[in-house]
Amino acid sequence: MQLALWTYEGPPHVGAMRIAASMRDVHCVLHAPQGDTYADLLFTMIERHDRRPPVTYTTFQARDLGGDTADLVKTAVAEAFARFAPKAMLVGESCTAELIQDQSGALAQSMALPVPVVPLELPAYSKKENWGAAETLYRLVRTLLAGRAPAPGAARPARSGGRGPTANLLGATALGFRARDDVVEIGRLLAELGIGVNAVVPLGATADDIRRLPEADFNVDLYPEVSRATATWLERAFGMPYTRTIPMGVRGTREFVAEAAALAGVDPAPVLARERPGAAGLSASQSRLAWYARSVDSTYLTGKRVFVFGDATHAIAAARVAAEEIGFSVVGLGTYAREFARDVREAAKRYGVEALVTDDYLEVERAIAAAAPELVLGTQMERHIAKRQGIACAVISAPLHVQDVPARYSPVYGFEGANVLFDSWVHPLVMGLEEHLLAMFREDFEFHDAAAASHLATSGAAAARAPAPAAPAWTAEGERELAKIPFFVRAKARRNTERFAAERGLATITVDTLYEAKAHYGR
Amino acid sequence: MTDLSALPPASALPGCGSAAPVLRERGQREVFCGLTSIVWLHRKMQDAFFLVVGSRTCAHLLQSAAGVMIFAEPRFGTAVLTDRDLAGLADANEELDRVCVALLERRPDIGTLFLVGSCPSEVIKLDLAKAAERLNARLFPRVRVVNFSGSGIETTFTQGEDNALRAMVPLLPQTQAKQLLVVGCLADVVEDQLRRHFAALGIDPVAFFPGRRAAALPGVGPGTLVLAAQPFDGETVRALAGRGARPIASPYPFGAEGTTAWLAAAARAWGVAPERLREVTAPLAARAAKAVARHRDRLAGKRLFVLPDSQLEIPLARFLAREMGMALVEVGTPYLDRQMVAAELALLPAGVTLSEGQHLERQLDRVRAARPDLTVCGLGLANPLEAEGLATKWSIELVFTPIHGYDQAADLAEVFARPLERRARLAV
Ligand code: SF4
Numbered sequence A: 001m002q003l004a005l006w007t008y009e010g011p012p013h014v015g016a017m018r019i020a021a022s023m024r025d026v027h028c029v030l031h032a033p034q035g036d037t038y039a040d041l042l043f044t045m046i047e048r049h050d051r052r053p054p055v056t057y058t059t060f061q062a063r064d065l066g067g068d069t070a071d072l073v074k075t076a077v078a079e080a081f082a083r084f085a086p087k088a089m090l091v092g093e094s095c096t097a098e099l100i101q102d103q104s105g106a107l108a109q110s111m112a113l114p115v116p117v118v119p120l121e122l123p124a125y126s127k128k129e130n131w132g133a134a135e136t137l138y139r140l141v142r143t144l145l146a147g148r149a150p151a152p153g154a155a156r157p158a159r160s161g162g163r164g165p166t167a168n169l170l171g172a173t174a175l176g177f178r179a180r181d182d183v184v185e186i187g188r189l190l191a192e193l194g195i196g197v198n199a200v201v202p203l204g205a206t207a208d209d210i211r212r213l214p215e216a217d218f219n220v221d222l223y224p225e226v227s228r229a230t231a232t233w234l235e236r237a238f239g240m241p242y243t244r245t246i247p248m249g250v251r252g253t254r255e256f257v258a259e260a261a262a263l264a265g266v267d268p269a270p271v272l273a274r275e276r277p278g279a280a281g282l283s284a285s286q287s288r289l290a291w292y293a294r295s296v297d298s299t300y301l302t303g304k305r306v307f308v309f310g311d312a313t314h315a316i317a318a319a320r321v322a323a324e325e326i327g328f329s330v331v332g333l334g335t336y337a338r339e340f341a342r343d344v345r346e347a348a349k350r351y352g353v354e355a356l357v358t359d360d361y362l363e364v365e366r367a368i369a370a371a372a373p374e375l376v377l378g379t380q381m382e383r384h385i386a387k388r389q390g391i392a393c394a395v396i397s398a399p400l401h402v403q404d405v406p407a408r409y410s411p412v413y414g415f416e417g418a419n420v421l422f423d424s425w426v427h428p429l430v431m432g433l434e435e436h437l438l439a440m441f442r443e444d445f446e447f448h449d450a451a452a453a454s455h456l457a458t459s460g461a462a463a464a465r466a467p468a469p470a471a472p473a474w475t476a477e478g479e480r481e482l483a484k485i486p487f488f489v490r491a492k493a494r495r496n497t498e499r500f501a502a503e504r505g506l507a508t509i510t511v512d513t514l515y516e517a518k519a520h521y522g523r
Numbered sequence B: 001m002t003d004l005s006a007l008p009p010a011s012a013l014p015g016c017g018s019a020a021p022v023l024r025e026r027g028q029r030e031v032f033c034g035l036t037s038i039v040w041l042h043r044k045m046q047d048a049f050f051l052v053v054g055s056r057t058c059a060h061l062l063q064s065a066a067g068v069m070i071f072a073e074p075r076f077g078t079a080v081l082t083d084r085d086l087a088g089l090a091d092a093n094e095e096l097d098r099v100c101v102a103l104l105e106r107r108p109d110i111g112t113l114f115l116v117g118s119c120p121s122e123v124i125k126l127d128l129a130k131a132a133e134r135l136n137a138r139l140f141p142r143v144r145v146v147n148f149s150g151s152g153i154e155t156t157f158t159q160g161e162d163n164a165l166r167a168m169v170p171l172l173p174q175t176q177a178k179q180l181l182v183v184g185c186l187a188d189v190v191e192d193q194l195r196r197h198f199a200a201l202g203i204d205p206v207a208f209f210p211g212r213r214a215a216a217l218p219g220v221g222p223g224t225l226v227l228a229a230q231p232f233d234g235e236t237v238r239a240l241a242g243r244g245a246r247p248i249a250s251p252y253p254f255g256a257e258g259t260t261a262w263l264a265a266a267a268r269a270w271g272v273a274p275e276r277l278r279e280v281t282a283p284l285a286a287r288a289a290k291a292v293a294r295h296r297d298r299l300a301g302k303r304l305f306v307l308p309d310s311q312l313e314i315p316l317a318r319f320l321a322r323e324m325g326m327a328l329v330e331v332g333t334p335y336l337d338r339q340m341v342a343a344e345l346a347l348l349p350a351g352v353t354l355s356e357g358q359h360l361e362r363q364l365d366r367v368r369a370a371r372p373d374l375t376v377c378g379l380g381l382a383n384p385l386e387a388e389g390l391a392t393k394w395s396i397e398l399v400f401t402p403i404h405g406y407d408q409a410a411d412l413a414e415v416f417a418r419p420l421e422r423r424a425r426l427a428v
């Protein structure tokens, strides 16, 4: 039994719903009690879907338990099939139905519907949402491609001639972070390379799109949390290679271009040559990040402390962009995606930090407080943590809230995605010149603590500071000196000084302690 | 517009026998489970913690229903069952005790711990009553542990509140004193207003259940008059009656008419002189009627379809029909507790279609066929219906905003007028 206050991931059947809700002609039946219908609002409210997710629930009640709950499954499947005429059906159970063991999937299969029925096993007491999405996609793809794989050892059948190389984009789903725009951006990028998109799966896909997957030359494993299982199976069964690079940031995108070009047998040089690092904003370069980062006014971004947390894919890529492309210092890196913990641990080593692998929100909050970053790149949960601690924040990963689904085109993958990252990470920070002015004129009444940087809509509510147990006491002069430090670094100065004093067993903090600590932590 | 003499006295209201025919449906129910009640109950009772014993689904539901997270450590959480707990029940009991004790150690501010049953805990027959007993033996009187069910197989949405309050009834101290006990979770601002009204009527003492602290329990006994402020607290009212209290039948305090009728029912039962009642309520009712009139233009003559969800459907439909002049196409309710809504049913216009339970797809077919001007529904349905060109109001707002009493009557009207007002403004 594990105490959960807020969770990063829903149960695995919500992952199954994300696959169904991404597709156009697949319907999902869930054996679940009425309260589980709450999950519809994730799609219709957070992502503003204009149709209900294609999901039917049996909504069994306690009084049904003595009788035939299995009958409810059959009725629900039959009615859903008759009403929605899907081309394939997913049948699964939520946590409660798993316990009553009605074998919903097998029951539905026994109904001999004229469309493929995919029984789902979604262990609700050990697995979570992303696993459920990955498993559902994998099962659906396997079912729809059953009997189509060449015999083991046999050569892969030649692609139909007369057309250029193509790729499938795998893993984009409803409620995936910026997935809607990423597939457009990556599709454009591939088109510039002369590579067509054979199918995007599952976002916007039909069952027939899945049947066409083997016609492509290779797969793009866009969101490994969801698509890695499918990509590896397609490689095993159909000999289709898949990309390993995540096209996030300028460097990630350039590497992706090279990798995709190699898999397709095309020349990446024309695309790469146009995207020259340092190319001016008025050049043909689509990516402005490299030039903006070199622009002198960005100097103030140097070494800003950033804490990164999210799913593994976005967290690893974001840390790399932060360090290599913007010049931040990564002071924390973590993920809630245990399945990919190893990759995150490896990445963390590059920044000399210990990876934080947890789905305990309070633990993340403590780690952020301890790292005292100036910017948090996280999920909507970290947005709340950062707000409480008065730290700037940008969202880089699911779970999302409604404001993370912007109306405008805002991919985070590809060259345009890199531009979006630069803007959305730099915007929450106090800008360079402004930072100097604030420091120089900190006694000016307009620069008092409550006045936020002028380009920020609201001042981050000052975080209530819980004193550490047996925290050293500040002397009056110490406090006065602390008050002279600009407000946006004051919380950090306070924490560092207290830590410094505590570690040295000092009972009081004087002006000297403050400056000794500053020298100690100074970069 | 609220002429009290036009209302039949509550005691003379017909029972269910005379009510309109009801369309009973079985099929997919698109409603929250009782766990959702925790979202407002924990705000009301500031010394209470609600620990759901359930699954990741339950935790996810609570988080999704709570919407925006504001609290680092909210006063609710989920003890998530894992494979290990399912392997052997003894283990699960020990685990639960461990989680509770650890939680209470970290939260010394908590005086009442609610153990909330969920579908999984009930299906595996994890006995939360026993667990509460065990924990009480260990923790009482510093902390009192109470258990109730919020599971989706037993409860719908607001029924969670009913179960929580019902579970507290045996704990209420016995009293012989004459008092009025108002039942139902109300926003503090509403509670304060109603207190002032009762004081003006000379009704004193008045207790509210639940109060702002779970530990401050009101008394109950033969001198207690019970006035329900929420139509979904039926089991609680019946349990209080079982403790000797006398329930007062009344419409609910929604709108000027409903609030007057509600205060009138209390006044009659208490023995307040009719002139005093009129003196106190007439100016308040007039003020409320004036405030709601602003929204009447927007709503009058508009056709309303109410999908089942919060169990507030019948009283709200009565308000919208009688005070706002809306035409009722269909009023759905998750279940019909005739005893609790008898006075409301009597006020509904003749010929209204009531439906109980739900077959979602068939009901949506009826919505599409009727094309109402406004559809009240859950969050999962609102945007899809809007996309079909139908104006909607999500019902969850009705349990998260103060809507009871005279001074909230206009806010209540506005909740329904706003979607129409918005459509009128938008030119895209
Ligand atoms: S319906 Fe049951 S399983 Fe689902 S959230 Fe509610 S209590 Fe939990």
Ligand code: SF4
Binding pocket: B015, B016, B017, B338, B339, B342
């Ligand atoms: S007890 Fe309930 S159901 Fe029976 S007559 Fe009275 S109101 Fe109707």
